[in-house]
Amino acid sequence: MELNKTTPGINYQINFNLLSSEECTIIKKLAKKYWYVTRIEKKDYNRSSYSIAFLKPVDYITQNFNLIREVVLIMSPYQSFEARTLDVLDDLNVQLLRLEEICCFVASKDTNIKNVLNNFLKSNTESRVVVPFTYEEIISSQDDEFLINRMRTCFYSRDLFGIQDPLKKELYFFGRRDLIQELANKHKNNENAGIFGLRKTGKTSIIYGVIRTLDRKQSYAQLIDCQTLHLQTWNIALRTIIWKIIAGLNLKQKNFKDNYNQYEDQSKVVMAFEQDLSEILRLSKKDILLIFDEIENITFGTSISETWNTGQSFVRFWQVIRSFCQHNETKQHFSFLIAGTNPQCIEKPTVAGADNPIFEQFAPIYIPPFNFEQAEEMLTRLGGYMGFNFEKQAIAAIVDDFGGHPLLIRQMASYIHRHEKNIRPINIGKYEYQEHKKQFYQEEAGFSRYAVMILKVLEDWYKDEYEMLTLLAKEDIETFKELATTDIFIKHLKSYGIIEKDSTQVGYHFRIEALQNYLSGQFRYHKKLKTDKDKEAEIQERRSGIEKSLRTLVKRQLKSSLGEVVAKEEIIRSIYGPHEIGHKSNIAYSDFFNPQKHKIYLKTLFDTIERRYDIFENLFDVKIDEFKNKAQLLNRYRRVDAHSISISDADFEIFRGIASWFEGILSEE
Incomplete structure (x- = not known):
């Protein structure tokens, strides 16, 4: 960690005449131990006036809070604090002044400032880390650690990693800056592009990065959310796009009203769209990029809207947009960027009996993982x-x-x-x-839910590729290698960054080890086992798990259906026989289900269920004869070494089928 070797104090050139007496006291207190005050200025913003101080941290602050650059202190002399005061920071050139971007201090005369900021932060997850205190708190405090403790509360309680929504600001955006620049340059070169990746790989955050970059280059990017666009017919969708651009550029709507109704006549859509878009480019004098996010929603075969799903709307919609890209006669550039999880919109040459207008118009860019x-x-x-x-x-x-x-x-x-x-x-x-x-x-709320989210793309749209992943996880090497010889099956898995090629016998391995562990766990009972020892281990593990779950189920179902007294009689009858009911009725009901205290086996539980199947039938949802057969089969497979011959592969698969049935029932309870 880079240290400044800064000593606390105040720059002798600071003009204290800019501050009130209270603010002078605040500055002197801060400079006493932990901060070097480099400069002070007055800032008029939104009809209010604030005192701004720039604080350079000493090494102790750097080591504890990772603050290296100067931190801004906003002093607000008003009795009521409003969160918009923080906008003062946006009016400062933070990067040019080399200030800390992620945090700031705010001093206010509002005694309720902490609550105001807490409410603001709940709905603004991308906001800076703000350390608030009142004028009175810092002035009256005799504790040098007051501000440090407040910083610990604000910094250490904030989960800066927990943001799950797309990042609209640069504040917490990391990596992919080269990709953003590449996409922005493609637009400036009048090229179309497409980015694809698994769920939650940062596609939308990258899109916001492209929008910010083009805004700095005096270009305009219009984001189109296809999650709602598919609800419209292709012709009305084109009109929606035009009017979104008009609103985004603050153009006068009256210049475009003549064509508004033309979009409802499909024979006039092309001319209306070309006229409107040409006029927009002429009036705005800006290059325009259309960004289609969640492209699957308007793509054939994946959209939930029928006309888009069949491909009819898809073909007509893209014919119009591609035509304008090719015949744009204005001085401004016009191009589009599509983003999603599934690139099939540019992979298939024909759609609904017609040529795909955007087939191989550009090579798909897959979002790379972090290095x-x-x-x-x-x-x-x-x-x-x-x-x-x-x-x-x-x-x-x-x-x-x-x-x-x-x-x-x-x-x-x-x-x-x-x-x-x-x-x-x-x-x-x-x-x-x-x-x-x-x-x-x-x-349960940990990695597994993210794994399901990520794999859903493959499971829904690339079933062959998903099957290949499961084969790799199940270590079914022979079948995997057969399928891997077909390039199309391996292409998406490599592009998504899930697997990568290596020099092993298999030829590929999981790039995301956590997904391998997850899938291996999901399919751990699907692996081909060759030795009796491995088969015995699985049998014992699964029987033990089923027995434990059944104890819980039987204990709960007997008591809830029969009451504790009768339930206790039933379980005593199963373990010890009816003659012991009177002798053991003083024992706690739950103790009978503790295998350390009573001999309650898997067969004991099955006997209990079969005897009182009237209260269990709705749980297992099969007739009693079928339940007995399944129970007998599961109980038949105990220890392999208890038999004189090895368990065959066929018998082992029968056991797996029965065990999976019981596990499926018990997992729902």
Whole structure:
């Protein structure tokens, strides 16, 4: 970590005449131990006047809060604080002045400032870390640690990794800057483009980055959300796009009203669209980029709207847009960028019996995963503000485990933030990370829900590729290698960054190790087992799990249906016989289901269920004879070494089928 070797104090050139007496006291207190005040200025903003101070941190602050550059202090002398006061920072050239972008201090005379800011932050997850205090708090405080403690509260309680919505600002955006520049340059060169990636890889955040970049270059980018566009017919969708651009550029609507109704006549749509778009380009004098997000919603075969799904609307819609791209006679550039998870819109040559207007119009750009340097930048910077020092070995392990997937890395770091109990700042080495990772994998709200989200794309649209992944996870090497010889099956898996080629016997391995672990867990009972020892281990593991779940089910169902007294009699009858009911009725009901105290076996539970099947039938949803057959088969497969011959593959598959049936029923209870 870079240290400034700054000593506290005040720049002798500062003009204290700019400040009130209270503000002078605040500055002197801050400069006493932890800050060097470099300059002060007055800032008039939105009909209000504020005092602005620039504070350079001493090394202690740098080490504890990862603050290296100067921090802005806004002093608001008003009795009522409004969150828009923070906009003063946006009026400063933070990058040019080399100021800390992610945090600031705010002093106010409003005693309710903390509550005001807390309410603001709840709905503004991308806002800076704001450390608030009142004039009175800092002036009257006799504790040098007052501000440090307030900083700890604000910095260490904020989950900067937990943001899941697309990032509209640059503040918490990391990596992919080269990709954003590449996409912006394609537009400036009058080229169309498309970006694709798995769910939550940052597509929409990249789009916002392109919009910001083009805005700085005096171009205009119009974002089109296809999640709602598909609700309209192709011709009305084109009109919607035109009017979105008109509104975004603040053009006078009266210049375009003549063509408004023309879009309802499909024979006049092409002329209306070309006239309107040409006029927009002429009046605005700006290059225009149309960005279609969630393109699957207007793509044939994936849209939920019939005319788009059949491809009829798709073909007509893109014929019009492509035609304008080719015949644009204005001086301004016009192009489009499509973004989504599924690139089939540019992969198939024909749609609904017609040529696909955008077939191979450009090579799809797949969003690359984070490399080590990008992950290190994000984890080090955000983690530093939150009191975590991620060591290089830990960062390397995180990148390997999650294949550089940005959301997964963020969520792993967020999990560490929410579950780390030690006092901060703290080092997160490889060992500490591994301990947290185990829990992240096991928790229901942990990695598994993100794995399902990511794999859903393949499961829905690329079933062959999804099957290949499961084969790799199940270690069915022979079948995987057969399918891998067909390039089309392997293309998307490689492009999405899920697997990569290697020199092993298989030829490929999971790039996202966490997905491999997840799928291996999901399909752990589908692997081909060759030895009796492996088969025995699975049989014992699954029978044990089923027995444990059945104990819980029987215990609950007997008591809820029969009452505790009768339920106790039933379980005593099953374990010891009817003659012992009177002798053991004083024992606690729950104790009978503890295998350490009573001999309650899998067969005992099955006998109980069969005897009182009237209260279990609705749970198992089969007739009693079928249940008995399944129970007998499961109980038949006990220890392999108890038999004189090995269990055959056929018998083992029968066991797996029965075990899966019971596990499926019990998992729902």
